[in-house]
Amino acid sequence: MGAGKTTVGGLVADALGRRLRDTDQDVEALTGRTISEIFVDDGEAAFRALERAAVAEALATHDGVLSLGGGAVLDPGTRDLLAGHDVVFLRVGLSDAVKRVGLGSSRPLLLGNVRGRIKALLDERTPIYESVATLSVETDGRTAEDVATEILTALAATA
Structure with missing residues (x-):
């Protein structure tokens, strides 16, 4: 959350001559509802099932860059x-995440103490992100362009 997935993903996709696809947008298009509405009306488990299906479909049909929601990898099926x-993994620290997301956030997992919730989510999710990632990139204090360049350089070195 606040790591720059959409912005950096778009830059990487453009540099590769590919398209960026966002699974949160896929879920919203499929259901006709916002992520917040799905969380409130149906709960997180229902959203994660929709998200897993969107990731599976995107991996099977999309040959560009895929941006996943910040909690997508919490689902073991999605990790598989x-x-x-x-x-x-776009690594973001607490201070930068709070600045980017904002304290008046309308994100469903940040209801209440935004700074405290972001810290708890980072603490909970970082080990999972690290276990799934083939590349981790620090984003704090860096431009999206610098982060995208680091990703492109690393991917070219492993190709």
Whole structure:
């Protein structure tokens, strides 16, 4: 959350001459509802099932850059789907995440104390992100262009 997935993903996709696809947008298009509405009306488990299906479909049909929601890899099925793919973890620290997301956030997992919730999510999720990632890139204090360049250089070196 606030790591720059959409912005950096778009830059990487453009540089590769590919398209960026966002699984959160796929879920919203499929259901006709926002992520927040799905969380409130149906709960997180229902959203994660929709998200897993969107990731599976995108991996099967999309040959560009795929941006996953920040909690996608919490689902073991989604982690299994990502095995064998290049997965980039955009590492963001608490201070930068709060600045980027904002304290008046409307994100469903940040209700209440935004800074405290972001810290708890980072603490909970970072080990999972690290276990799935084939590349981890620091984003704090860096431009999206610098982060994208580092990703492109690393991917070219492993190709």
